Amino acid sequence: MNEFLVSNTESIPGKTIVEFYGVVTGSTVRAKHVGKDILASFKNIVGGELKNYTELLQEARQEAISRMLSQAKGMGANGVINVRFSTSSIAQGAAELFAYGTAVRVE
């Protein structure tokens, strides 16, 4: 088996779907770091990008994706299609990052 294919379209160009394994999900809940929050609150006065938060969320989302992929790999799939993301704030200062898609076997 070569590369694991991930796409947010319903099909993968140049490949055909031979088997469906159903929906796979992955999520993670992250709270922000105190130090990062202090830095962010400074940035919050002058405006602009909160780089720390951008990185934090990026890492967390990557974690959610890899959890989703490991679930798919466990099913014997070699690709996940139609991936969607969703974010919700669970509590003050914590966010849930959620990724879901359909595990498939492509050829």
Added chain:
Amino acid sequence: MAQLIATLIMLLLTFVTGNLIERRHYKKIKMRETKFKDMLTTNFENIPYDWNASEARLVTSNVVISLDYFKRFVANLRKVFGGNIVTYEPLLDRARREAILRLKEKARARGYNAIINLRLETSQIANSLTPKQTAGVEILAYGTAIKINLNNDNTDVKIPIPEPLIQ
């Protein structure tokens, strides 16, 4: 009295710096948008039949942008009288365009030349409008990066390249 003066100084200071940051960001965005003018980006779910596409990969990018003190102050005033919160509009616009640009940069760095099924998602990171607490919006952009062969013999259909958004 001292507090009032401090607030006024803060408002003036953040009005200047906030606008400066915003203007600089817009300048950068416009510059990069013209650089990525030839990168085809659509929110179609499937690839148009005449695009000779190969390889696909999910790409994601995100950005968290916060408001400055002055803008939040104005927004809080607006909430009393109602109407458009004008100071928030460029914020979201900036964040979205930045996220899309980052997505394109990522795709291009990996050798892809088009993005299909682009999706945008907005979420509030810290739900606070009071000037003292952190508040920001996160924009997530994701799509499928593909490689398309534009110099294909059987494509006599010319794909129009859209003009970048000017503001």
